[in-house]
Amino acid sequence: MPERLVVSDATRVFPLELDRRYPIVVRGDGAWVEDSSGKRYLDAMSGGSMAATLGHGRRDIIAAAAAQATRLSYVHNERLTNPAREQLAAELVELGPPGMTRVRFTTGGAESNEMAIQMARSYHVERGDTRRWQVISPAQAYHGPTMATLGLTGRPGLQRPFGPYMPAHRHIPPSTWRFDPSGRAALAALDRVLEDVGPENVSAYFCEPITAAALPAYSPPERFWKGLAERRERHGFLICYDEVVTGLGRTGHWFAAEKLPLTPDIIATAKGLGAGYAAIGAVLCADHVYQAFANGTRRFTLGHTWDGAPLSCAVGLKVLDVLRSERLIERVRAKGPRLRDGLAAALDGIPLVREVRGHGFLLGVEYVDPRDGRSFLPPELGVARRVDLTAMDLGLIVYSTMPTRDGFAGDQTLFAPPFTTSDPELNEMVARFAETIRTVARSLEGQLE
Ligand SMILES: Cc1ncc(COP(=O)(O)O)c(C=O)c1O
Incomplete structure (x- = not known):
């Protein structure tokens, strides 16, 4: 296990999920965070919970x-x-x-x-x-x-x-x-x-x-x-x-x-x-x-x-x-639709993706079973989890859930970057995310027949 990850049997913390490996994040700067091995992640979730709207490390x-x-x-x-x-x-x-x-x-x-x-x-x-x-x-x-x-x-x-x-x-x-x-x-x-x-x-x-x-x-x-x-x-x-x-x-x-x-x-x-x-x-x-x-x-x-x-x-x-x-709310209002369109274009043609929604810097991607383009994905495939782990491997933090058992939503990803994320960083987030979804879609080949 690389030392940048903590698992439940190697910590005194009572983690939220005992089978998850947690990167140890040691510093942050703008839209980036860095773990203890020096690996950098683009933070498309504003600190993971959407709270860090102004990015990390603001001296003011x-x-x-x-x-x-x-x-x-x-x-x-x-x-x-x-x-x-x-x-x-x-x-x-x-x-x-x-x-x-x-x-x-x-x-x-x-x-x-x-x-x-x-x-x-x-x-x-x-x-x-x-x-x-x-x-x-x-x-x-x-x-x-x-x-x-x-x-x-x-x-x-x-x-x-x-x-x-x-x-x-x-x-x-x-x-x-x-x-x-x-x-x-x-x-x-x-x-x-x-x-x-x-x-x-x-x-x-x-x-x-x-x-x-x-x-x-x-x-x-x-x-x-x-x-x-x-x-x-x-x-x-x-x-x-x-x-x-x-x-x-x-x-x-x-x-x-x-x-x-x-x-x-x-x-x-x-x-x-x-x-x-x-x-x-x-x-x-x-x-x-x-x-x-x-x-x-x-x-x-x-x-x-x-x-x-x-x-x-x-x-x-x-x-x-x-x-x-810094007129950040105006910035989010102006850039949000472009970010949504950019995400939709980057994911276009991937049958797993049904809908890309967006309001400002609050965006959502909804997945469906590609076999009919509308059913929830089989829960045992754990697509939400695959998305987050693949993204993390690629140095991107997003947040995906699979509330399928509750009946009203299936696998989906939340994408909510800090308002201060620069244009090139937003583009890079979109590129890493599209690569993530293509990788996950490939990993599902053969499991959806
Ligand atoms: C819409 C919404 N309401 C309430 C909460 C709970 O907020 P907190 O975790 O600060 O108690 C959250 C947390 O994610 C949320 O997303």
Whole structure:
């Protein structure tokens, strides 16, 4: 075993997958990371989780963090506040969709989503509508690994063995080409669920406006969004967007909500706010949500130790500053379609590839069984895993999944480079990825007869 890889029996870490070999990454610079043997990888996944939106090794963000830590690194938010927290909240309200007026900070995506669930439920309770608790969400989603956020997906593959802890939230199928390209079936499913649980018991509809890992770069058709807005109006539930990935520029807009035909009541975000330099998330809410508390108990108290800490908020402020001063969101908006087209052209003619989707620098490649061009690939072929391992061999980091057992998506790859990736680096990512897929397709020859 080369020393740049760690396996489960040679570490005190409890790894996520005991049969996977993990490269030991020792440094990063821009869109590149390097392992302990000196092998360099192009990071088409912004640190692996899409968080490192500004690339690795940014001295300006490190300097902002150091300056804040020297002045004041930490105070808790329960009895104290701090200038970085105050300013970051004010800036996020300016950048968010119109009508968002308050921000609560967290330390990550699942926490932001949990807080959004609690905020939605508390909003109704504050208004005396204590029956509303149930959440409806698309089945093919990922909102985090905590019990409450696992309950927001309808994916038995993720929930097992935690079924006994899962809240009885309800789910609808995604409107993909495979199941429901028009969005009609999803709306009909939403109506059935509303009728079944009683719309007076529904607290929120919860979704990613543009999906990340669970169904890369997928968003329902306009008909669905309009129908959802109508039903919110009619039934009085809230709409929460999980913008943990899409927030802060990933899709070429500050928030993906900007481009959709409805404005949510609550937005949960995280990853790109800290850009991999601090663990920070945020929940933005519309003024009517805040006013329910202002006119009610005037309390919404649960939170974590690091919420709104000076150090993480100072990083958030510097991240916003870099996004603005380097016009990176404009860059992602301009380059995203070219990157999508470039990927599609490079993969053209490979029968394994069914669809290349893209919104800004959030791109997805969907694979199908080449024998009929539409079925899921047999799971035992492990195509997603082959893609990631082959890419890594070729010095490229992507992220592939195979949620086939959950019923709504097969093998697929997520491609989400840092916004700062140069044009030649983007081209090189595409070239390495196309080589990866051609290599995987060759390795499947003879196994798909
Ligand atoms: C869309 C989405 N929501 C929530 C989360 C959970 O965020 P975290 O891992 O920061 O808790 C993730 C993480 O990948 C995500 O992709």
